[in-house]
Amino acid sequence: MTTILILHFPLSIKEMFQCGKTKTARELASAQVIEEEYKKLGSITYPEVITLILFLLMTVLWFTRDPGFIPGWSSLFKKYPGFATDSTVALLIGLLFFIVPAKTLSKTSNGESIAFDYTPLITWKEFQACMPWEIALLVGGGFAIADGSEVSHLSAWIASKLTPLGSLPVWLIIFISCLMVTSVTEVASNPATITIFLPILAPLAEAILVNPLYILIPSTLCTSFAFLLPVANPPNAIVFSYGHLRIIDMVKAGLGVNIIGVAVVMLAIMTWAVPLFHLSAYPSWAPMTANNTGP
Structure with a gap:
């Protein structure tokens, strides 16, 4: 969609490289709105950390499946050709989103017992509603x-x-x-x-x-x-x-x-x-x- 942006929001090459140019009032207002919205996000949450870890895990598994210069983990499944593919990794990581809890264990108000409220990162109801x-x-x-x-x-x-x-x-x-x-x-x-x-x-x-x-x-x-x-x-x-x-x-x-x-x-x-x-x-x-x- 870069072409849509170029067509409807053209940029001047001269303006792009004028780093020391004084910003207009509109640009300053836009920067302030972006900064305010960024502050509203707050600190990174537990579900966001888990999502980042799962994404990095998926990337590592993709690269190490069959890197070419060394045997990858797919060589463990030689007896099952076509079993270990990029789709296998994607489905496995996607399945983990329905298993990993969205909340950590927390103590009750008296500080003695541990309340376990199990809710996965993604529920099937949320998946059905948000899936395109x-x-x-x-x-x-x-x-x-x-x-x-x-x-x-x-x-x-x-x-x-x-x-x-x-x-x-x-x-x-x-x-x-x-x-x-x-x-x-x-x-x-x-x-x-x-x-x-x-x-x-x-x-x-x-x-x-x-x-x-x-x-x-x-x-x-x-x-x-x-x-x-x-x-x-x-x-x-x-x-x-x-x-x-x-x-x-x-x-x-x-x-x-x-x-x-x-x-x-x-x-x-x-x-x-x-x-x-x-x-x-x-x-x-x-x-x-x-x-x-x-x-």
Whole structure:
């Protein structure tokens, strides 16, 4: 939503770097309001400390699951492939919020016995009231589209329709693939979009003897250019759900960023990315199919 802020609340670059500039009365009043609201927060509470600890624990578990340079804790579950994933960690930490008490043990007024009032950090009633179900369905629908496209062979069918692209110059193939991915990611989640297009573009690159990374890298980057519509990604949906923005406002703010993003990706993949990823040569790890081995 940075594009919305830039469009509706433009900042002057000159003013941004004038650190010693005298603040206006409006800026001073705004700073005072922010300071007052900050003081109202008070000191950090016990539930906030527990939430911070759980968040740090989740981050550590994510990084140590399979760091690559050393065996991670996921190696303990080799007999159960797919058991230890990032989703496993997220669900485990989320479950702890329903178990860890929201209050510490406290003594009664006579100072002898201990009163135990067990209330978890999050109750199911609070979860049902605060959970943005429409966003969960939106993201889950994206994953469902991805799996459905793979199981139903929709990806293979689209790949067969795109075979004429092999006769075009490589840069034009990359440009067309970037435009397609950028368009589809506006109505589907990033994982769904890339899951649909990677099985399509990889065989296309192999068929014309082009390094698959030459096409896959820019296409993957373009899946993040979801700036136009509320269904493009959860942050867009969250902001749009408040009702203060129209779809046309989001389109105006995101269209220019989409164009700039595709242009930057094209510039990068046609210049410094070539020597960086050795894109000019067909890699040894790419398969040699019957279509590209010749007669």
